[in-house]
Structure formats: structure tokens, C-alpha cells
Amino acid sequence: GxxxxxxxxxxxxxxxxxxxxxxxxxxxxxxxxxxxxQFPKQSLMLMATSNEGSKATYEQGVxxxxxxxxxxxxxxxxxxxxxxxxxxxxxxxxSARPLAGGxxxxxxxxxxxxxxL
Amino acid sequence: GQQLxxxxxxxxxxxxxxxxxxxxxxxxxxxxxxxxxxxxEGPVLLIALYKAGxxxxxxxxxxxxxxxxxxxFLNISASIPSDxxxxxxxGPPQGGSEKLVFGKGTKLTVNP
Numbered sequence: 001g002x003x004x005x006x007x008x009x010x011x012x013x014x015x016x017x018x019x020x021x022x023x024x025x026x027x028x029x030x031x032x033x034x035x036x037x038q039f040p041k042q043s044l045m046l047m048a049t050s051n052e053g054s055k056a057t058y059e060q061g062v063x064x065x066x067x068x069x070x071x072x073x074x075x076x077x078x079x080x081x082x083x084x085x086x087x088x089x090x091x092x093x094x095s096a097r098p099l100a101g102g103x104x105x106x107x108x109x110x111x112x113x114x115x116x117l
Numbered sequence: 118g119q120q121l122x123x124x125x126x127x128x129x130x131x132x133x134x135x136x137x138x139x140x141x142x143x144x145x146x147x148x149x150x151x152x153x154x155x156x157x158e159g160p161v162l163l164i165a166l167y168k169a170g171x172x173x174x175x176x177x178x179x180x181x182x183x184x185x186x187x188x189x190f191l192n193i194s195a196s197i198p199s200d201x202x203x204x205x206x207x208g209p210p211q212g213g214s215e216k217l218v219f220g221k222g223t224k225l226t227v228n229p
Contacts, residue, residue, distance in 0.1 A: 004159070032215060043205065043219045044160070093159050103148055103209045106217065108159030 003027055004096050006109035013084055014117055020080045021112045023094030029074035030096035034106060035067075038091040050077045074099075084116040119144045119210040123220035131228050136193040138223040140206030149189040150207045150217070151180050160205060164191070196227050 003026040013019050023033055031052050036044040048058045048069050056069035068080040077096075081088055091113050095106040123140045130136060140149070148167055152160035164175050166182035166189060173180055179192045193200055206220040 006159075034216070041224075043221045046216055046218070049216065095159070097215070103215060103217065104150055104162065104165040106162075108161070110159050111157065113157070 002098070002105075002107045004094065004107045004109040006092075006094055006112050008112060009110065010113040010115075012115045012117065015085050016083055018080055018082045019084055019114060020078055021092055021094075021114075023077045023079070023096065023109055025075045025096040025098075025107070028096075028098045028107075031074060031099055032097045033071060033077040034095045034097075035069060035077075035079050036093045036095070038093060038111075040091075044093060047079075081114065084114070086116045089114055089116045119146075119218055121206055121208065121218060121220035123206055123223050125223060126221070127224040127226070129226045129228065130196055132196060132198060134196055136196055136200070136225060137190065138192075138204060138225075139188060139190045140220050141188040142208075143187070144211060145186040146189075146208035146210075147186070148208050149180070149182050151178075151189070151191050152205045152207060152219075154203045154205060154222070156202070163204075193225075196225075198227050198229050201225055201227050 005024045007022045033050045035047045038044045047062045048056045050056045050069045050071040052071045058064045071077040091111050093111040095108045097106050151163045154160045164180040169186050170184045171182040177194045181190045203222040203224050205222045207217045210218050
């Protein structure tokens with residue numbers, strides 16, 4: 001149980017285009033999903049917290065107009081990187097927390113590797 | 118914000134050896150979590166610690182919650198090749214209990 005999927009697993013796009021990444025909780029409902037970014041050989045950095053039916057909360061320094069987050073249902077959150085540039089190339093990982101779950105019940109997806117040319 | 122300092126940054130060991138890594142913070146954490154990340158994958162929770170002084174095992178893994186609440190240790194006994202990966206400590210920063218802050222990770226390489 002507690003499986004989180006991400007789609008696509010990798011994507012290559014041209015500079016200036018937009019890319020949408022999906023995060024799905026497959027066997028549980030999640031009111032809260034988190035989006036992280038991980039650069040090579042670096043730690044996971046929280047970008048935003050996504051709550052179903054409300055606006056996402058972005059961490060300091062993360063541009064909300066560039067990284068659009070939509071949490072339309074209890075099993076799906078999407079991250080759209082708008083007007084992507086090479087510096088946005090990174091490993092994007094989502095996590096989902098079940099209803100009534102605590103801080104130790106964030107289940108992570110397998111990540112999406114974004115390369116912007 | 119609160120930061121977690123992990124050491125060592127990387128380790129190269131022989132199969133069968135024991136491994137120890139630690140995580141420290143200048144601030145108090147009320148929960149310590151240890152994750153493992155395989156290449157190209159998301160982190161997987163190994164052990165969760167909730168009380169100062171707590172010692173918890175998961176198979177060959179043992180983790181301890183420091184009594185000052187500012188540090189935690191993870192030990193792996195009798196390492197095997199599949200232990201290879203990056204180990205992260207993490208915890209909820211004060212005032213933001215639903216979020217997690219991660220350490221920079223310890224990359225473990227096990228030579229057969």
C-alpha cells in the first residue's frame with residue numbers, strides 16, 4: 001500500500017516551453033501533497049505544499065507564477081513548470097500524506113527528471 | 118531556516134562492515150526521520166524517531182534520537198551491496214510541523 005506515482009518519469013523540453021508533471025496517490029487519499037526539487041548530489045528542497053481544493057503554499061524563493069501547482073482531487077496534484085529554462089533542469093519529487101497522516105507518513109513518488117535544452 | 122548537517126558526506130566500505138552516520142542541528146527537532154534514496158528514485162522511510170533517547174531498530178538498521186534533541190545517529194550492521202544509496206535524515210522544523218527539512222545526505226558505497 002501507500003504508492004505514489006509520478007508522470008512522466010523523465011522529460012526533455014526546449015527552453016521557453018511549459019512542462020506538466022503529475023503526482024498521484026494510487027491507493028490512498030491525500031489532502032496534502034508536497035513538491036520537492038533535487039539538484040545533482042544535493043538534498044531535497046521543499047518547493048511548495050499543496051492542499052486539495054486550495055491554493056498551494058510556496059517556500060521562500062520559489063516563484064509561484066513559474067511553478068504552477070494544482071491539487072484538484074484527493075489523489076492528484078500537478079506541477080507545471082512554465083517557460084522552462086536550462087536552470088530549471090532538476091529532479092522533481094512529490095510526496096503525498098494520507099488523510100490524518102502525520103509528518104512521518106509522507107510517501108514519496110519516484111521522481112521526474114526534467115532536462116531543459 | 119533550520120538546517121540539518123549530515124556526516125560523513127560519503128562512505129566507501131567493504132561488504133560486511135558496519136556503518137555509522139549522524140545528523141546534527143543547531144535547533145531542537147521533535148521528530149527525526151531517516152530515509153534511503155536509490156538512484157533515480159524517491160526516498161523511502163527507514164526509521165522514525167519520536168522521543169529523546171529513543172533507540173529503534175529495523176532489521177540491520179538502528180537509529181537513535183539524541184538526548185539533546187539536536188542530533189540523531191543511524192547505524193547499519195553487516196552491510197550488503199544493496200545498502201548502496203544515499204541516506205538522508207529529515208525532520209519537521211519548529212513552527213512548520215507538516216513540512217520536512219532534509220539533510221544533505223550520506224552517500225554509501227559498498228564494495229563486494
